[in-house]
Ligand SMILES: Cc1cc2nc3c(=O)[nH]c(=O)nc-3n(C[C@H](O)[C@H](O)[C@H](O)COP(=O)(O)OP(=O)(O)OC[C@H]3O[C@@H](n4cnc5c(N)ncnc54)[C@H](O)[C@@H]3O)c2cc1C
């Protein structure tokens with residue numbers, strides 16, 4: 001059955017029809033949008049591991065679900081890169097069938113508890129919700145997704161999605177971030193023999209080494225990975241494809257298809273004076289050391305530098321995670337330095353709001369031009385060029401232009417540079433025959449995610465550059481469907 005017919009068939013089930021009749025659309029639309037429960041801002045700004053968002057109560061979730069109009073053509077679904085049947089899971093919540101809601105999520109998403117926490121719903125499903133046309137706030141789809149996934153996990157009644165009988169076809173996945181996990185989830189359901197090769201000692205990619213515990217606890221990611229393991233996915237850690245195993249080795253081992261999901265883990269710098277001083281590092285290094293190596297722990301063998309006056313350069317999610325981590329590690333002054341205005345910031349609105357509540361300073365329209373060191377070579381000062389907004393550039397955002405002679409000096413003892421990432425060059429350079437862009441991303445056919453090598457597909461940040469969890473997952477799903485078709489499904 002086609003997706004539209006499936007959506008219509010589920011919508012016409014008698015319980016859904018009755019539910020729609022039980023309340024007028026106007027009554028539903030007049031219910032105010034739920035507010036996420038959160039930890040107190042002052043308390044949480046000193047607590048590195050406790051999650052900021054606390055989730056919804058059952059009563060809050062049911063009330064929020066009542067706001068959904070169960071539209072005949074649910075626009076919200078058009079905004080979801082993995083195609084979650086949004087009204088179906090929301091209506092299950094409205095009638096208190098929380099486990100059914102979680103099962104619906106898992107039909108198309110391998111990581112619902114993750115997505116419910118970190119996806120930019122305000123730019124995706126929620127941005128398409130019909131409520132916006134009525135000048136109302138959209139249904140809190142992300143909060144409800146988190147609620148259903150958390151309910152299932154906490155109830156101890158975790159369902160393992162059904163899988164087809166094994167077909168004996170071996171497929172390799174390079175990288176265990178959201179793109180690789182989503183691809184693995186779909187392919188194992190279809191009966192393939194899936195091995196995920198991960199360079200690090202932990203599975204999860206950025207979900208584990210990038211996004212901090214206070215936003216996405218590792219135990220939540222682990223539960224979703226464990227479901228994939230129970231479905232039959234094999235995970236091989238500490239294995240760098242392109243070094244430990246080559247493309248030819250994988251083919252010799254009988255892998256008929258390879259999905260490359262190796263991400264964009266190479267930090268960019270600005271190439272300004274002073275970037276090699278002690279105390280200046282990339283967000284990647286800072287967050288990986290704190291999150292994956294516990295370098296801020298008391299007994300760490302490789303402790304990370306802990307600054308009191310910390311400047312984080314950039315305005316994306318990675319910058320917000322870094323500055324909020326610095327605050328939690330004891331920074332008295334933790335600052336975002338961003339060359340455009342707040343309006344152009346790519347970070348999620350929620351992250352900016354939380355950062356401000358936690359006492360983070362925002363130096364917008366400021367751009368660092370030099371870092372100065374003390375006699376020991378440790379950064380002690382930064383020179384900031386003040387900026388104004390000019391005409392829009394190619395990205396549609398107004399271009400920041402320097403204001404002549406407006407330079408400010410600020411005392412600091414740590415700088416975290418968070419101005420974007422580039423793809424890791426290992427796979428593009430070691431898989432001979434791949435087509436690669438000037439930015440180092442792998443060229444694929446957009447609909448199938450197939451590369452110039454007919455048995456190699458790719459998706460996520462290695463194709464897009466730094467993007468989002470849900471776009472990476474959507475790529476994984478598209479690649480799985482296309483590879484399945486190519487194998488003569
Ligand atoms: C700090 C931070 C915060 C973010 N916050 C958000 C957010 O709130 N919301 C959001 O939607 N997005 C966010 N993002 C972006 C998002 O996490 C990424 O877009 C997403 O993780 C990309 O998924 P991926 O699977 O392509 O790659 P990754 O998650 O990067 O995973 C790639 C994996 O491949 C492994 N690998 C690399 N090379 C090899 C190799 N040769 N052999 C074997 N394994 C290899 C890596 O070790 C890694 O584990 C954030 C990113 C960062 C860094």
Ligand code: SF4
Nearest residue numbers: 068069071076129130
């Ligand atoms: S568009 Fe909004 S109201 Fe309509 S089905 Fe989706 S979430 Fe519900």
